[in-house]
Amino acid sequence: MIGTGILKGMAVTARNFIGSYFEKDRLITVQYPEERNPLPENYRNFPFLIYDGNDAEAGLRCVACKICEKECPPQCIYITKSEDKKPDYMGKPQFYPAVFDIDISVCMSCQICVEVCPFEAIKMDKVFELSRRERFDALLTRKNELAKSNSYYHQIHPTEAAEVDAKLTEAAAKKKPAAGAGSTQPAGASPSQTGG
Ligand code: SF4
Numbered sequence: 780m781i782g783t784g785i786l787k788g789m790a791v792t793a794r795n796f797i798g799s800y801f802e803k804d805r806l807i808t809v810q811y812p813e814e815r816n817p818l819p820e821n822y823r824n825f826p827f828l829i830y831d832g833n834d835a836e837a838g839l840r841c842v843a844c845k846i847c848e849k850e851c852p853p854q855c856i857y858i859t860k861s862e863d864k865k866p867d868y869m870g871k872p873q874f875y876p877a878v879f880d881i882d883i884s885v886c887m888s889c890q891i892c893v894e895v896c897p898f899e900a901i902k903m904d905k906v907f908e909l910s911r912r913e914r915f916d917a918l919l920t921r922k923n924e925l926a927k928s929n930s931y932y933h934q935i936h937p938t939e940a941a942e943v944d945a946k947l948t949e950a951a952a953k954k955k956p957a958a959g960a961g962s963t964q965p966a967g968a969s970p971s972q973t974g975g
């Protein structure tokens with residue numbers, strides 16, 4: 780019959796409207812910003828850089844290989860490689876980014892930078908309240924703002940972060956066979972216990 784679908788839709792709306800006075804589960808809106816719905820674990824918006832331990836500069840996993848910069852479709856990543864090297868999570872000397880900027884006014888949250896990074900150094904954040912009054916430089920996010928601890932990564936994406944830690948631990952163990960039998964744990968493998 781013509782109009783049956785509309786009537787059914789209205790019945791659902793009426794049931795939820797009246798039911799919302801009696802059952803909190805039927806309330807599908809919240810009084811933002813005082814109230815917030817929890818974000819799903821796989822929610823993502825803009826990238827951030829991971830560091831191990833408590834020192835954002837020393838523990839930064841990024842080695843400034845620039846793969847993400849090349850692959851970013853809207854070209855919103857800008858990296859300058861360091862002149863010197865610092866030890867990575869396995870103690871191997873590596874370059875690091877002297878400059879690492881992401882223009883989040885351009886970023887389209889595609890996650891390609893995360894997928895191409897061979898060092899598990901860049902991941903997607905959940906922070907979404909990033910609006911600014913200014914149109915340009917205010918949304919250019921610098922290395923010191925992008926750097927967040929592995930503990931933070933564990934808080935926002937626990938399942939994914941645990942998988943990454945396991946992968947790094949395994950990689951470190953393969954590279955340090957017999958000699959490091961008692962200390963194969965890479966600094967980056969479980970920094971959730973040490974990071975800030
Ligand atoms: S999420 Fe996509 S658009 Fe944003 S920085 Fe990464 S590759 Fe570029």
Ligand code: SF4
Nearest residue numbers: 841842844845847896
């Ligand atoms: S974030 Fe990853 S892909 Fe990008 S420069 Fe650093 S190490 Fe390379």
